[in-house]
Amino acid sequence: MRILITGSTKLAGAIIDAFNEEILFEKTYVDSCRVHEVPEKLGDYDVFINNAHVDFWQTELLHEAYKQWKDDEDKLIINMSSRAGKNNISRGYLYSAQKASLIQLAENLNYNSDKVCGISTIHLGLLDSPIDSVAYGDVCQLLEDIMFNFKTNRTFPTEITYEHRANYKAIQKEKKRLGLTQLFNKIPWEH
Numbered sequence: 001m002r003i004l005i006t007g008s009t010k011l012a013g014a015i016i017d018a019f020n021e022e023i024l025f026e027k028t029y030v031d032s033c034r035v036h037e038v039p040e041k042l043g044d045y046d047v048f049i050n051n052a053h054v055d056f057w058q059t060e061l062l063h064e065a066y067k068q069w070k071d072d073e074d075k076l077i078i079n080m081s082s083r084a085g086k087n088n089i090s091r092g093y094l095y096s097a098q099k100a101s102l103i104q105l106a107e108n109l110n111y112n113s114d115k116v117c118g119i120s121t122i123h124l125g126l127l128d129s130p131i132d133s134v135a136y137g138d139v140c141q142l143l144e145d146i147m148f149n150f151k152t153n154r155t156f157p158t159e160i161t162y163e164h165r166a167n168y169k170a171i172q173k174e175k176k177r178l179g180l181t182q183l184f185n186k187i188p189w190e191h
Helices: 010-019 035-044 057-069 093-112 136-151 168-177 181-186
Strands: 002-006 029-033 047-050 076-082 118-124 159-162
Touching: 002 010, 002 035, 002 057, 010 029, 010 136, 029 035, 035 057, 047 057, 057 076, 057 093, 076 093, 076 136, 093 118, 093 159, 118 136, 136 159
Parallel strands: 002 029, 002 047, 047 076, 076 118, 118 159
Antiparallel strands: none
16 A cells, blocks of 8 residues: 655654554555645555645645545545634634635535545644643554555544543643743644
């Protein structure tokens, strides 16, 4: 199985390390690329992990992958989104709007198109932080389960919010107490 992921550091790096040359459903190879390289490369892959956040590129790349893969039931698109894209959660206004556009398009393609490829969107909470957060390894395990279930024709989520069990308001309060709010408001993966 061949996976293409946008990005190569942080979460993308953890995904590459976890899956490259490992056996999931079958031997897996992971390549990373920059967002502008995706349209020409998609044809060679079985799974596209739409990970890197650059403006509205994730929405554009979802649409491109859909156009190329919509008639292929063996192809799977996994969008790495954020709970910030949900209504009335994030104070990162533009980031929130960018993630909301990704969510909206994914829902439209899942429910209003004739596609046969798989599309799954994961809304991540706070990642790999010194306060209560989701570890990269846990995200990798979730991705493994999604890919395995899709490839073996089992049920798989078209949308899931994946976050630490800690109370959202408590996490926000802890970020503020530690003086991390300013830092996190500048970093997209904070939500």
